[in-house]
Amino acid sequence: MGDILGLVGKRLGLGAIILLIISAIIFFMIELLPGDVAQAVLGQGATEENLAALRKEMGLDQPAIVRYLAWLKGAIVFDFGTSIVTGGSVASAIGERFANTLFLAAYAAMIAIPISILLGVLVALLRNSIFDRVANVVTLSFISSPEFFLGYILILYFSVKWGMFPAIASLNDGMSFGDLLYRTFLPALTMVLVVTAHMMRMTRAAIINLLASPYIEMARLKGVPPWRVIVKHALPNAWAPIITVIALNLAYLITGVVLVEVVFVYPGIGQLLVDAVAKRDVPVVNACCLIFAATFILLNLAADVGAILTNPRLRHPK
Amino acid sequence: MSIFVIGYYAFLLIGSCLAAYFNKRSVFLLLFSLTLVSFILGIVGGTSALKFVAISAGVLAMAAMVSYAFREFLIMMVSDNMAKELRTAPLTAAFGMFVIFTYAIAGIFAPWIAPFGEAEVISSAFAPADQNMLLGADQLGRDMFSRIIYGTRNSVGLSLSATTAAFILGAGAGMLAATKGGWFDQFMGRFADVIMSIPSLIFALLMLSIFGSSMIVIICAVAIIYAPRVYRLTRAVAGDVVVMDYIEAAKLRGEGTGYLIRKEILPNSTAPLVAEYGLEFCFVFLLVAGLSFLGLGIQPPTADWGSMVRENATLISFGELTPLIPAAAIALLTVAVNFVVDWMLFRSSGLKEK
Numbered sequence: 144m145g146d147i148l149g150l151v152g153k154r155l156g157l158g159a160i161i162l163l164i165i166s167a168i169i170f171f172m173i174e175l176l177p178g179d180v181a182q183a184v185l186g187q188g189a190t191e192e193n194l195a196a197l198r199k200e201m202g203l204d205q206p207a208i209v210r211y212l213a214w215l216k217g218a219i220v221f222d223f224g225t226s227i228v229t230g231g232s233v234a235s236a237i238g239e240r241f242a243n244t245l246f247l248a249a250y251a252a253m254i255a256i257p258i259s260i261l262l263g264v265l266v267a268l269l270r271n272s273i274f275d276r277v278a279n280v281v282t283l284s285f286i287s288s289p290e291f292f293l294g295y296i297l298i299l300y301f302s303v304k305w306g307m308f309p310a311i312a313s314l315n316d317g318m319s320f321g322d323l324l325y326r327t328f329l330p331a332l333t334m335v336l337v338v339t340a341h342m343m344r345m346t347r348a349a350i351i352n353l354l355a356s357p358y359i360e361m362a363r364l365k366g367v368p369p370w371r372v373i374v375k376h377a378l379p380n381a382w383a384p385i386i387t388v389i390a391l392n393l394a395y396l397i398t399g400v401v402l403v404e405v406v407f408v409y410p411g412i413g414q415l416l417v418d419a420v421a422k423r424d425v426p427v428v429n430a431c432c433l434i435f436a437a438t439f440i441l442l443n444l445a446a447d448v449g450a451i452l453t454n455p456r457l458r459h460p461k
Numbered sequence: 462m463s464i465f466v467i468g469y470y471a472f473l474l475i476g477s478c479l480a481a482y483f484n485k486r487s488v489f490l491l492l493f494s495l496t497l498v499s500f501i502l503g504i505v506g507g508t509s510a511l512k513f514v515a516i517s518a519g520v521l522a523m524a525a526m527v528s529y530a531f532r533e534f535l536i537m538m539v540s541d542n543m544a545k546e547l548r549t550a551p552l553t554a555a556f557g558m559f560v561i562f563t564y565a566i567a568g569i570f571a572p573w574i575a576p577f578g579e580a581e582v583i584s585s586a587f588a589p590a591d592q593n594m595l596l597g598a599d600q601l602g603r604d605m606f607s608r609i610i611y612g613t614r615n616s617v618g619l620s621l622s623a624t625t626a627a628f629i630l631g632a633g634a635g636m637l638a639a640t641k642g643g644w645f646d647q648f649m650g651r652f653a654d655v656i657m658s659i660p661s662l663i664f665a666l667l668m669l670s671i672f673g674s675s676m677i678v679i680i681c682a683v684a685i686i687y688a689p690r691v692y693r694l695t696r697a698v699a700g701d702v703v704v705m706d707y708i709e710a711a712k713l714r715g716e717g718t719g720y721l722i723r724k725e726i727l728p729n730s731t732a733p734l735v736a737e738y739g740l741e742f743c744f745v746f747l748l749v750a751g752l753s754f755l756g757l758g759i760q761p762p763t764a765d766w767g768s769m770v771r772e773n774a775t776l777i778s779f780g781e782l783t784p785l786i787p788a789a790a791i792a793l794l795t796v797a798v799n800f801v802v803d804w805m806l807f808r809s810s811g812l813k814e815k
Contacts, residue, residue, distance in 0.1 A: 287795035
């Protein structure tokens with residue numbers, strides 16, 4: 144077990160370093176701007192004294208590296224400073240919305256993962272049949288459609304024409320869990336469609352790759368029934384690729400949620416990010432980007448670690 | 462039971478019986494499973510669901526016929542060598558080529574095809590379609606059809622130039638890294654890792670929030686975001702080429718890095734790079750469409766598909782399909798490029814096995 148822990152620790156360290164570099168990129172890109180935040184807040188007509196006073200108040204008179212370290216220190220304990228536009232704390236604006244986004248992603252994942260793995264295995268077994276080809280074209284179309292296209296089609300049919308689900312996923316405090324699931328069904332379904340297509344294709348490729356390996360052929364030749372070949376011989380080796388597929392798509396879910404949230408006016412972190420970008424509210428944009436990047440890296444790490452845990456061969460890199 | 466329903470099932474059943482009789486296994490499976498699904502659909506959704514199935518099947522058949530005809534047309538037009546390749550193209554790839562061809566025509570000849578200018582206000586807001594306006598007017602009273610035609614030029618043009626920029630950057634760095642090796646290679650590899658671990662849409666939003674949204678910024682942002690992906694592939698492909706004997710020979714002849722890249726490595730890695738260009742174009746196109754949809758891409762009054770969907774989204778709540786046409790145009794082009802790329806990848810892998 145020791146060497147596994149060491150490997151996982153090494154990967155975690157690597158992730159932390161990448162996150163550190165990303166935080167530096169995010170922070171110092173803003174330094175490239177002509178003018179600064181104080182100018183942006185007070186506008187063009189501000190006097191020199193006012194600017195100097197505000198710079199002092201916001202700590203902008205310090206050198207960039209000092210401010211970066213201060214910002215980083217805050218970011219570690221989820222203190223991202225105050226928003227330029229609203230003047231409120233960024234952390235409190237993000238907190239609840241991030242939970243909403245996570246909920247939506249988890250909801251979509253709960254539906255998408257079982258369906259896509261089941262279908263992926265099925266299509267891999269039926270490969271080159273007419274069903275496989277139809278599935279190929281259908282999944283390709285879903286992947287190629289922009290999320291807002293799928294979202295609006297679902298709104299058009301499920302809420303405008305058939306009136307089955309609400310078009311706007313508004314949340315309020317006193318909602319029951321069932322009501323919550325009902326109201327967020329359409330945004331979740333949009334993400335399910337995209338992610339299922341991705342995961343199906345990846346699962347199919349992984350399984351087909353596996354079925355081509357010699358020991359599967361050996362099992363078949365010695366007369367093992369097909370379902371037993373799958374369950375006993377293929378599946379234990381398929382876990383590693385499947386876990387990778389799941390983790391990568393979860394990462395996609397967390398970040399791909401931005402467009403879906405805008406379409407369905409869902410109060411998540413993606414919507415916040417888009418609003419902040421439009422208003423050029425730099426502290427909020429920074430914080431959102433850092434959170435998204437951290438989630439993305441964490442899930443990619445999970446994919447790596449999952450692959451290592453389920454495939455002993457990866458523990459001894461050549 | 463209307464005549465339509467009876468005809469519908471009769472067609473399916475006769476079709477499946479014929480397919481079974483002539484031993485066309487896959488056609489039979491398709492038709493018969495469609496029959497079974499139709500039973501359920503018919504009970505749940507009534508005649509309208511069956512009509513929907515019939516119309517989609519008709520559209521599919523039309524698309525298949527168009528692609529078949531277009532493939533035959535291409536085979537006749539091009540030289541013998543190319544024709545031999547084209548004959549192996551599946552219908553999906555022919556369909557993809559047909560769509561790309563149509564878009565190219567629409568984009569290049571937009572001012573002649575479109576009946577009105579892209580920013581020309583000709584009627585009241587959201588006016589319905591009439592003999593002047595094929596698809597009605599948008600939220601400011603501009604002709605929807607003309608804007609879609611002009612949008613081809615703007616949206617596709619922007620994505621093409623962004624992809625090209627990413628490609629020049631990524632492929633150039635990749636080949637340089639493969640020939641030079643050493644610390645440059647190491648540094649570029651790590652650098653690409655860092656860029657790739659930031660989600661693309663988020664990174665684009667970050668850059669647009671800092672530099673504002675103009676064409677140049679979008680192109681630069683996309684180039685920076687997608688260049689590492691191109692770099693990875695080019696590095697891998699060029700890495701295989703660099704170890705070949707003829708490279709060794711060229712190096713011994715005393716050729717410089719520039720010559721090696723242009724005359725030795727590039728010609729030997731075109732096939733995967735062209736396929737990669739297609740794939741990257743799809744990603745870039747979707748990203749740019751997403752940015753425009755968020756109101757951060759091409760700025761008005763320039764017609765652009767992503768922003769057109771957003772601007773006219775209110776129509777959707779009245780059950781109108783028109784705002785979705787630009788979105789469908791995006792999806793169609795992406796699917797088409799994917800089909801062609803699929804075929805090219807298959808072809809290049811098939812050639813390698815020989």
